[in-house]
Amino acid sequence: MGLSITLTINGARRAITLDDPRVTLLDLLRERLDLTGTKKGCDRGQCGACTVLLDGRRVNSCLALALSHDGADIVTIEGVAPGGQLHPVQAAFIAHDGFQCGFCTPGQIMSAIGMIREGQNWGSGAGDDPERVREAMSGNLCRCGAYVGITEAVLDAQRAIAEASRRDAA
Amino acid sequence: MNRFEYARPATLAEAVAAGAVPGAAYLAGGTNLMDLMKGGVMHPGHLVDISRLPGLDRIEWLSDGGVRIGALVRNADLAHETKFARQFPAVAEALLSGASAQLRNAATVGGNLLQRTRCAYFYDTASACNKRNPGAGCDAVGGENRLHAILGWSEHCIATNPSDFCVPLTALDAVVELQGPAGRRAIPLETFHLLPGSTPERETMMQQGELITAVCLPAEAARFAGNARYLKIRERTSYAFAVVSAAAALRLDGETIVEARIALGGVALKPWRPRTAEAMLAGARPDPAVFNRAAETALAGAKASGDNAFKIELARRIVVRALALAAAGTPERVPALPASPFAGAITHA
Numbered sequence: 001m002g003l004s005i006t007l008t009i010n011g012a013r014r015a016i017t018l019d020d021p022r023v024t025l026l027d028l029l030r031e032r033l034d035l036t037g038t039k040k041g042c043d044r045g046q047c048g049a050c051t052v053l054l055d056g057r058r059v060n061s062c063l064a065l066a067l068s069h070d071g072a073d074i075v076t077i078e079g080v081a082p083g084g085q086l087h088p089v090q091a092a093f094i095a096h097d098g099f100q101c102g103f104c105t106p107g108q109i110m111s112a113i114g115m116i117r118e119g120q121n122w123g124s125g126a127g128d129d130p131e132r133v134r135e136a137m138s139g140n141l142c143r144c145g146a147y148v149g150i151t152e153a154v155l156d157a158q159r160a161i162a163e164a165s166r167r168d169a170a
Numbered sequence: 171m172n173r174f175e176y177a178r179p180a181t182l183a184e185a186v187a188a189g190a191v192p193g194a195a196y197l198a199g200g201t202n203l204m205d206l207m208k209g210g211v212m213h214p215g216h217l218v219d220i221s222r223l224p225g226l227d228r229i230e231w232l233s234d235g236g237v238r239i240g241a242l243v244r245n246a247d248l249a250h251e252t253k254f255a256r257q258f259p260a261v262a263e264a265l266l267s268g269a270s271a272q273l274r275n276a277a278t279v280g281g282n283l284l285q286r287t288r289c290a291y292f293y294d295t296a297s298a299c300n301k302r303n304p305g306a307g308c309d310a311v312g313g314e315n316r317l318h319a320i321l322g323w324s325e326h327c328i329a330t331n332p333s334d335f336c337v338p339l340t341a342l343d344a345v346v347e348l349q350g351p352a353g354r355r356a357i358p359l360e361t362f363h364l365l366p367g368s369t370p371e372r373e374t375m376m377q378q379g380e381l382i383t384a385v386c387l388p389a390e391a392a393r394f395a396g397n398a399r400y401l402k403i404r405e406r407t408s409y410a411f412a413v414v415s416a417a418a419a420l421r422l423d424g425e426t427i428v429e430a431r432i433a434l435g436g437v438a439l440k441p442w443r444p445r446t447a448e449a450m451l452a453g454a455r456p457d458p459a460v461f462n463r464a465a466e467t468a469l470a471g472a473k474a475s476g477d478n479a480f481k482i483e484l485a486r487r488i489v490v491r492a493l494a495l496a497a498a499g500t501p502e503r504v505p506a507l508p509a510s511p512f513a514g515a516i517t518h519a
Contacts, residue, residue, distance in 0.1 A: 003176075021176040021217070024204070044205050048272060057246075057275040063204040064276070067176055068197060068219050115271060122250040131506035138408035139270020 005070035009033065010079025018066060025069060026050045026061040029076060037077035037106045041141070048140035051107040051114070052076050058114025060139075077106035080113065088164070089113050092157035093150070100144035111140045112154045116161055128155060172213035179218065182226075182349055182381070188218040190351050190379030196220050198242060199276040201269070202285045210295050211286075211302060226280075226383060229254060235389030238347075241280030241382045245335070246271065248279060249504075258387060259500045260338040260398035260417050267402050267509035268334040270409050280382035282335045283346065283362070284374065287439070288411050289329035290314065300326045304371045315476030317413060320485065321469075322438040327370030328475035331363060331440050334509070338400050338417035340441035341433035342391035350380035359385070363440035370439075394419035394431060399495040401488055402435070402509040412436035414485045415509070418492035420456065427451045427460075432468060432493070437485055444468035447489075456497040458490065465489035 003018040009029075016028065026043070029035040029052070041049030043062045050061040053075040080087040089112045092098070099105040115136045119125025126132035133154050134147070142150060179185040189196055195214035197203055198221050206212040220226075226242040229251055237257070239248060245265050248254060255262035269277065291297040291309045298307040310318055310328050318328040336359060344359040357375050364372055376382075402415035415435035421428040430451035434442040447468035454460045465486045472482040491511065505513035 021174060022171050044208060045201060045273060048270065051272055054276075058272050059276045060201075060272045063201050063273075065176075065197065065200055065204065065217075065219075068178075068200065068221055111272065114275075118246075118250075118271070123252075124250050129506055135408050135507055136271055139272045 003067065005067060007066075007069070007071070008073045009035070010075055011082075016066075021065075021067055023066045024062055025052070025054070025064040025066050025074070028066045029061065029074075035076050035078055038110075039103055039106055041104070041107070046141075047104070047107075048111055049104050049107040051110040051140065053110060053114055056114075056117065058111050058118075075110075077110060080109065087113065088160045089116070089153070089157040092153040092160065096153040096156060097146065097149040098153035099142070099146050099149070104140060104142045104144075108137070108140045108142065108150055111137060112150075112157060115154070116158050119158070126155075126158065128159075130155060133158075171207045172210075172215075174214055174217045176217050176219065178222065179220070182223055182383070185218055185220050185223055186349055186351055186379055186381055188216065189381060191216055192378065194218050194378075196381060198278040198281045199244070201273050201277045202281060206286060206293075209293055211293055220381065221278075232386075232389075235392065237387050239279050239385045239387075241278060241384055243279045244275060245269075245277045245279065245282060246274040249274065255504070257392040257395050258338070258342065258398070259395060259504070260400045260419055260496075261335065261342070261387075263504050263508050264334040264338050264400040264402075264415075264417065266504055267400065267415075279335075279385055282333055283359075283382060283385070284376075285333060286373075287329035288332045289318070292329060300366075300370045301329065301373075302371075304369070308370075311476065313476070316478045316480075317436075318475050318478055319438050320472040320474060320478060320481045321434075321442050322365040322440065323473075323475045324366045324368065324370070326368055327366035327439065329366070329370070329439055330436050331438065332411045332436075333441065334400065334402060334412060334415060334435060336363075336441045337415055337433045337435035338398070338419070339385065339387070340443050341417045341419055341431040342394070343388055344391075345386045345388075346382060347384040347386065348376060348380045349383045350377055352377075354383075356386075359441070360443050366439050373439075393421050393429075396500055397422055397496045398500055399492055400509045401492040401495060401511060403484060403488060403511065407507055407510055407512055414481055414488050416485070416488045416492040418489070418496040420451075420493070420496045422456065422497070425455055427454050427456055430464070430493075432464070432489060434468065434485060434489065437472070437481065451493075456493070458494065461490045461493040464493065
């Protein structure tokens with residue numbers, strides 16, 4: 001059977017041949033494409049460290065079978081700051097100390113980017129309600145307990161992104 | 171994870187044929203199946219990827235006012251579909267109270283109905299489990315079982331069904347559409363999941379090769395839209411399974427209940443619909459004494475299966491509270507903490 005797939009990863013098309021159908025999207029990224037920014041925490045969909053955008057939506061890449069996503073568009077933490085310009089969510093995590101050890105941070109940032117996008121698409125945004133941000137980010141665990149800074153960072157990044165899109169529209 | 175043959179059939183007919191092979195499992199969102207395969211709990215020899223089957227990812231409004239939800243609709247997409255959330259608010263609230271945003275983006279409607287129990291002994295392959303290994307016994311009996319069933323259990327299995335989504339769906343008379351080798355059929359969700367009896371390995375009415383194609387809600391279910399809630403007690407406020415949950419929906423005419431619907435989650439191996447309690451509410455006034463009597467009736471047959479007698483009283487109180495919330499009216503927007511008893515009550519300095 002053909003185990004060849006094509007994925008667009010951070011804007012670049014990649015033709016990939018798998019030698020085993022069991023490879024998850026997470027293992028493909030880390031072990032075969034050397035994109036180690038996406039972290040393997042629990043590997044069971046419980047911690048969110050492996051969060052990536054799959055066709056624009058945040059998912060746990062540890063529970064996604066790579067073969068099942070032939071043709072998909074994937075964005076990982078390596079793809080959010082083209083040209084070295086920090087993404088507003090990255091900048092906000094730094095400004096608000098949204099991390100300590102940093103292991104969960106790529107997943108947190110990808111999840112926050114996905115969350116802000118969901119708000120724009122579904123009108124389900126958190127607005128300026130920290131409770132809604134905490135709820136929307138509850139799929140990302142931080143064992144250092146940087147949650148206060150993470151919540152502030154996400155709220156701040158959301159404001160910055162909304163402001164930038166208002167400026168663009170004007 | 172075991173090795174498997176992977177196939178991605180292009181049509182429903184091909185999928186049904188591929189899925190009818192013994193040892194085959196369907197893969198859609200994969201959020202439960204991949205986890206179970208990684209843990210060695212499930213080891214299908216054939217994985218039939220149905221995630222791209224055409225036509226199953228739509229929410230269709232029927233001419234009679236009902237809705238047909240394709241089995242591949244993502245949990246998040248359904249919960250955020252404006253018309254759906256307005257007509258079936260308790261279903262949207264239940265969906266948003268389940269799992270995490272990442273999981274809701276991947277998990278499908280059909281997969282939610284077929285998710286396996288979260289009983290730790292089912293997950294631990296070193297433990298005896300009659301579901302995993304029929305006849306092996308049940309280590310949950312006499313084990314760590316404070317979260318286990320209080321209704322409909324047997325000495326062979328005391329596990330619970332973990333779904334939130336199925337709870338209001340059951341209260342609202344949802345119907346499951348199946349396609350199989352012998353054709354199409356429809357089964358009320360209330361009878362779709364099976365109680366354990368002496369065959370806990372049989373979990374639903376489905377046969378090998380059958381595939382869920384849709385879940386339908388009748389037009390009558392939307393009549394409860396103004397007074398429908400889902401309430402869920404968890405050990406964490408977010409991203410946790412229910413210890414006990416309840417959906418409550420009322421149709422009111424002034425100060426009289428015309429019709430009531432109740433279903434309980436986390437208490438049995440299926441969503442539990444206490445129809446006698448529902449019937450008691452028809453014609454009554456929506457007040458605490460009436461709700462208390464209905465809740466007593468709903469839990470009348472409950473029995474602890476271990477260290478979980480507290481769940482009987484908890485479930486009774488959750489029914490009362492869910493009914494009171496429903497009577498107070500569906501909120502304009504799903505609360506910041508969906509289905510939480512703490513909604514609006516927690517402040518963080």
